[in-house]
Amino acid sequence: MAEPAVPVEPRRLILLRHGVTGWNADGRYQGQTDIELAETGHQQAKAAARALATTYAVTRLVSSDLMRARQTAAYVAEETGREVAHDPRLREVSAGQAEGMNRAQIYERFGEMPASWEPHGGESWPTVAARFSAALHEVAETVAPGETVVVVAHGGAIRQGLAAFLGWDPSVVTTLAPLTNCAWIELVARESTHGLIPSAPWRLASYGMGAPIS
Template sequence: MRAGRLLLWRHGRTAHNAEGRLQGQSDIPLDDVGLWQARTAATALLTRYKPTKIVVSDLGRARATADALAEQAGLDVVVDPRVRERSFGAWEGLTAAEIGERWPEEHAAWAAGGEPTRAGGEARATVAARMVEAVNEHAAGLTDGDTLVVVSHGAAIGLGVAGLLDLPADWRGIVGVSNAHWAELRAARGTAPHTWRLTGYNLGPTDASSDWNAGPDQEARDPD
């Protein structure tokens, strides 16, 4: 048996997200907008699903996001380092312009879909493999009527989706999931136990604000 539904939920916004800095495994906390996004998205998620189990990355921004859901759902969280973000080595904390200035050839290769290695980053295939391993392990202890929520990170979710769909790690057919949004997958029937089907992507309460990344509308927060 395994969970019938899987949600891969990205953490809320951080200062690095707002500034366009590559975050990787640097432990950057949610900012005020990110905390609001986590609470708002958790409420929206619970109007559509009934989570059975919440698994979360060991990085603080993911844990704070998961806690917003766990508090409302009345569940504990399970911390699993295998669903943490991809490491970007020496590039972490830098903007794309800064990376391009310091590592022009490596950055160009990365932008073209290559695998730069000189900066010490983690390979896509490594991230995809650990994400798939973690998801399938946690899903295996559940039943078809259960919903597993995995709170993770942008690059890790994209690579996890590719891996769970049995696509190569260099497949780049989807955009990155937005902060505090999620991908929904359903367990395939009559196939190998690791096989999943994508049923929704970049789902979330995008109607909660005219600009999700700016936080709640000022008119709603400070009425006349």
């Protein structure tokens, strides 16, 4: 009689957007300007941290090195007892001359909403997707069965990096709703008892999950 299959403990990646900042509330493009969380952002981060610690056995934390992400990650670290590693590749897109502006000011300055910030002293979306997904691949390669790693970053960079990481066409990004502050995405490894499935090792398990402020 054949031995029964041994259940494989899932590997998980959680991509968490940072809490709200004053610039978020004002509709101003932050890019890589180092803005701190607003008071509501701290409350959001606390709620998300509690929810993640309750739902998942978090084994590691990786964060963008920008302050709003670092502060958010610190709450997850407090709830889970894990230290945070910081990676600048997880930063938001650099919006160059547009940082600090709202949409109306951008239209007044540039005449339209640029498809790329690169001509205005910032980055292109393919550049963001490449650096973010490279960082995510490095993390994913070290996730062991049963581990859950939380990656704290930024809305635009997460969506671009997610598409690149999963091998999607970049146009798919436009079909993804923007992540609200402190919402998260869950990725689960597709594997058998012999390891990851090479054709599609990770899949999107949930998108835009969140926790209410108590």
